[in-house]
Amino acid sequence: MNELTVLTGDIPHVSMNHWQGMRSFLDSDEVDVVVIGTGAGGAPAMSRLGSHGLKVVALEAGKKFDPHRDFATDERSQSKLFWMHERVSLGKDPIMFGNNNSGKGVGGSTLHFTAYVPRPAPESLRLKSLTGSGEDWPVNFEELVDYLEEVEEFLGVSGPKDYPWGAKRRKSYPLAPLPLNTPARLMEKACGSIGIKTSAAANAALSSPYYQKGVGMRPACTNRGYCQVGCNTGAKSSMDVTYIPHAVLNGVEVREESFVTGFVLNGDQKKIIGVRYKKDGLEKVQRCKSVFLAAGGVESPRLLLQSGLANSSGKVGKNFMAHPGLEIWGTFDENTRPYRGIPGSLISEDFQKSPNGEYHGGYLLQSIGVMPVTFASQLTRGRKIFGNDLLKQMAAYTHVAGINMLGDCFPSDENFLTLSSEKDDLGLPKPEIHFSYGENEKNMIQHAQKVMTEIWEKAGAKDIWKFERSAHVIGTCRMGDDPSRSVVNRHGKCHDLENLYIVDNSIFPSALSVNPALTIMAMSLKITDHFIKNLKDRS
């Protein structure tokens, strides 16, 4: 194990030496578990399985990267981190995929996540019982909290000493908060003047160097600001520098560029005995005793639908959800340097409950910085300007700051994923996603737009405008106790199969009004622990 942060040319970065000497298995070896996907769902699971001595192979469609060597401070060249196989978007509010919400590579979407890791509010897990809307989770907050704490500790989450919302914390965040960037400071000041409470956010990025098992010391954040196209120092706690090295040290094999296409079942079709995948142009099958599926809210249901598995409820692909993520931009007199610092460093959860009953569920507000190409893209997509108007707007780029909402989204029969008749570059049916906001989401967006606009007006912003988007892809393989209404049970096990578990955010019964990464990781560990306990009980 390399215990030292490597210093080259004064730019600190993590060592990726853990790959040397990684254990490997043959396809013909019957491993205990094949994990499909290495993001926030798959990585914690494989780490835990490995640490209990199980034989594990993780299959990842994307490549393995060395952040220091492979991640440039250039947005377009970093599109290699996004899932670019085409998805077809339909409905009244078609979802933007690609760089908006989909990852590919060892580490999955965490390679480009913003690193916001707020905890879910206890009430949001039983929204239906409390409000009659949405869907209850079969798991309550008390069952999750140990895991939330464990993940925060393992990742080295930076956050405030006292977080002002949600259930009282038993422990402070492991590290002090990251410094507020200029957009955050502008938002903080304006919110304070109109009575909206704010706090430094919880970020899975290091405000101080932190010891990471399997990696050694990870350096503190350098405020580079390009978190959403890959952190090149390893300060952001993406899976490639946290759970995956730990898993590899514990004997897990991570097989990159291995695209899973289906399963081999036993005689009575109740048990998976092998996972089919394509690697180097060859069709292969990895033999296994169990499968953990963690390919995300689109690829997990796609794989199940094209395999014709786990769908006796008819719910695979149903209840697709996406967080309303409206952004409000403003231009300020001062230089905001929107490309520096962690993009989202300030949060407000004051609107997790509607002040006057305008909506059920809730939303949070987050300050946002932005990289130049992303801003140019949003400007043209959102405002449809070109020519001198565009050049003028872009000339003011270093004076812009944004706020975005992240709102709850309720499951609906109208929103679903199905297989298109079109084939993708691998010859597989493209996923086709139908999505339209319901009345509750529309009311929430309207409310948030008014609030965010007021904040920027108070902050002295000129030229305030909105960019409509959604964030995250959630649902599609619902978790629940009723096999006729859900795909997996409360322990992540598919109702229809003896040895298939799902550990990503496709199992979320409702979207929750927080960024999902922390909850995904906590659920993944919880499901894995139950799986291991069962194995031990049986043996």
Next chain:
Amino acid sequence: MNANLDFVLSDGAVSQCTKEVLLSKERKAGSALKFFSSKEVETLESAIGIFLPGKNSTSYIISELDEELAHGLGKGWRVGCFPEDKTLYQHGLKELSEKFMLVKSRPERESLIQEHLGQQTLFAGFLGELLVKAVEIHYSLPASLLEISCAPYADKDSGP
């Protein structure tokens, strides 16, 4: 572009990886086209000249677009009522060329684009995609960023 690139390449706060990517952009400009015909290139030059007036990145934008389309590298999604990118661009460029034949002056062409961008048609979808792509590619160049006083390449800490 060279002087601006030299400025970035000589900066000790910029990582080797970033420098290599920026240098590869320099090498890519003006490479042979595989997807667009010469007539399509003419139409693209006119459109990009309207989107980004007075900028000299047009040939780089076209070579990047050409490479993406030739290799089928899209943005990872499309609205279902539009065809795949290759077809969208072929049909869109044909229609744009026909419309540009009818209106020759720059103000007229600007009005034409403005009018169509706001519509819910296949052609509007094409124009919107072309505009977004052209602008994204333009602002990925160091020279374009330095022009707007943005110096984002520092990989070493310079504060939030």
